[in-house]
Amino acid sequence: MQNLLDGIRVLDFTRVFAGPAATQVLGDLGADVVKIEPPAGDEARYYGVSAEQLAELGMSPSFIALNRNKRSISLDMRNPQGKALAKRLALSSDVIVSNFRPGVMERLGLGYDELSSENPRLIQAEFTAYGRTGDLSEVGANDLALQAYSGLISVTGEPGRPPVRCGTAVIDMHGSLALVAGILAAILHRWKTGRGQRVDSSLLMSAAHLLGHFYTEYWMTGIERKPMGTANHLTVPNQAFPALDGEVVIIASTDEQWRRCAHALDAATLDVPEFARVFDRQQNREALVEALSAVTRKLTTTELVRRLGKEKVVVAKVNSVGEAASSPQLAAIGGRVILEQQGKHVPTVASPFHMSEFDLRHARPAPALGQDTHAILADYGLDPVEIGRIVMSGALGETASTGTD
Known part of the structure; x- marks a missing residue:
């Protein structure tokens, strides 16, 4: 050909x-x-x-x-x-x-x-x-x-x-x-x-x-973002969380995604009014990350990926280079x-x-x-x-x- x-x-x-x-x-x-x-x-x-x-x-x-x-x-x-x-x-x-x-x-x-x-x-x-x-x-x-x-x-x-x-x-x-x-x-x-x-x-x-969105934000508002580890200033949760045997990245940007995330893991702790809306989650970022981390660190990466994936919440295990290079998906x-x-x-x-x-x-x-x-x-x-x-x-x-x- x-x-x-x-x-x-x-x-x-x-x-x-x-x-x-x-x-x-x-x-x-x-x-x-x-x-x-x-x-x-x-x-x-x-x-x-x-x-x-x-x-x-x-x-x-x-x-x-x-x-x-x-x-x-x-x-x-x-x-x-x-x-x-x-x-x-x-x-x-x-x-x-x-x-x-x-x-x-x-x-x-x-x-x-x-x-x-x-x-x-x-x-x-x-x-x-x-x-x-x-x-x-x-x-x-x-x-x-x-x-x-x-x-x-x-x-x-x-x-x-x-x-x-x-x-x-x-x-x-x-x-x-x-x-x-x-x-x-x-x-x-x-x-x-x-x-x-x-x-x-x-x-x-x-x-x-x-860095286009960072530059555009600065040109329009004067805001200069600072490092946040694996977190993202746009939404929360949007970062790595601890697990029993490693770490996973969890991203639940919308209110519906967050609700599914909460019910997949621990609704009593996570599906609460102070985390219900996107603006609530931004305002209470530290409390949300602490609450979610307390839940995730009790579960394995495999279990977290299974539960959250089943609810169509974006989740991924933090792999080493070797694990990623050897993955069946690649x-x-x-x-x-x-x-x-x-x-x-x-x-x-x-x-x-x-x-x-x-x-x-x-x-x-x-x-x-x-x-x-x-x-x-x-x-x-x-x-x-x-x-x-x-x-x-x-x-x-x-x-x-x-x-x-």
Whole structure:
């Protein structure tokens, strides 16, 4: 079955998290994604692993998780031949994706204005930290820095405690899907008009989107929310509660949901006038949380999930990462993909959506550094003599001489 983006060439200069996550989705949709890496490789190849683990796996789990369905070429952009080759590949591509600071692609001779003058159908997508304009546009940053700058950290954690980062790179991953949306919109626009365009996204815009209701409330009322642990300032109960063997999250936002919650657990204690209406529950938040906690801590997580689920109250056990990754429900929705990596079965997470008219492609594991160099150059029209000259120039780094592909 044909994939949606079959025939679309994506030249991927991105590294670490947000950019690779975006280009992986494009690869899942069928695009031919060529990952341009420096001779030392994307640094995420080595993140979070010991030397022994790296020797066994060949690359880090974080790299494996975000780089399937890509081919890798090692390219030294400091080498004049490397820069010239990058431009040649770029002009023969449909989409270019990068996550450098603003101006870096221009200094490499790969800026949108220069390339689009030669190929007006080209789509160039850039993911930066703070955007392309403004005083901070040239300041580098990562997910944690934007969690801090955006105010996300200020509403995360327990009241009266030091700031707490989110447990995953939430801004990176949210931003990656925004970047995908922009690229797909640009491809659709090109199909309609024949013209390419530049797509800009950033960690800052991703963070602002995540915090949209907080910002809107501040702009309208001046209220700045503070951290509430797992609680939510919008409704109560809407947080984690203790159980005999762990914790569960319980959410009963409406009066009817609260009534069902109370009757499922202890109507005599919970179905009382001071908790009856949404405004009552907000006003008596501390008393409600204390009363509900006194009930839940006497029951197991399984019993709480059973009772509340039966009454259609939103409830979930607080799982560990291992419990969640091993859950039958994740497997049931096709959330895990098994790929061959260095002769071993390696599970990774699928793209976060499915399509009814075609299957997403989950066929190719994350590549070794420079694994596909010669095949890529041949596919882009270089003959063996040209490839040999480029190899001899040192533009491809040491991996090109190993014959890995």
